[in-house]
Amino acid sequence: MDKRKIVKIVAKKNGMSQKDVAMIFDEIFSTMLEGLKEEGYVVLSGFGSFNVRKCAVRHRYVLSTQKVVLYPETQKVIFRVAKQFKFKGDGVVGEE
Numbered sequence: 001m002d003k004r005k006i007v008k009i010v011a012k013k014n015g016m017s018q019k020d021v022a023m024i025f026d027e028i029f030s031t032m033l034e035g036l037k038e039e040g041y042v043v044l045s046g047f048g049s050f051n052v053r054k055c056a057v058r059h060r061y062v063l064s065t066q067k068v069v070l071y072p073e074t075q076k077v078i079f080r081v082a083k084q085f086k087f088k089g090d091g092v093v094g095e096e
Contacts, residue, residue, distance in 0.1 A: 048085075
């Protein structure tokens, strides 16, 4: 499911225009990104949490140049699913 489909469904269920729902959708995610930048985590109760983690400096050997290249420390966003969601064997997420 992509953003367009989500916006269309939410707009239909709530009797709102797709433009308004898309604006709210974008504002929610931009606020979440600000929270990740400032605090390093965002928690959505009943859904999951997003955390920023640091990745250490990496050393890689490049065969063509026969030199060791250092990749700098980076940051990545990790998502952790809330406990009430269970992954079933067939890959479908169920709510219990």
